[in-house]
Amino acid sequence: MLVILTDDQIFAPEQVCRSCVLANNNGQPRWQGGKLRCGQAIHKCTEQNLEQYECIMGFRIANIQ
Template identity: 55%
Template sequence: MLVILMDDQLLLPQKVCQSCLMADQTGQPRWRQGRLRCGRLVEKLSDTQPDQYECQMGFRVANIE
């Protein structure tokens, strides 16, 4: 599940990405083949945390399971 990481909360992308020009036609982030296409990979601090991406709007996005 894709989530937007804020300081002390997780937000669903539907709440944030609908207003983004980089989102797909359904207002979802452009997630393909395990990568966020509308952002860049952020360096991991540890192997236990999921991959995090910084989107074009400056939000942190992670795929958590």
């Protein structure tokens, strides 16, 4: 499940990505083959199984499994 992280809040991607020109037709980040296509990996915490990415717009996106 993808979520958008800020310093003190968690958002659903639809709340942030729907206005991004790089989002798909459903307002979701472009996620394909286990990788974020509209950003880059910045952190992976193996203990919590949490991958973090930074999108081109500057938001942090986490893949929570």
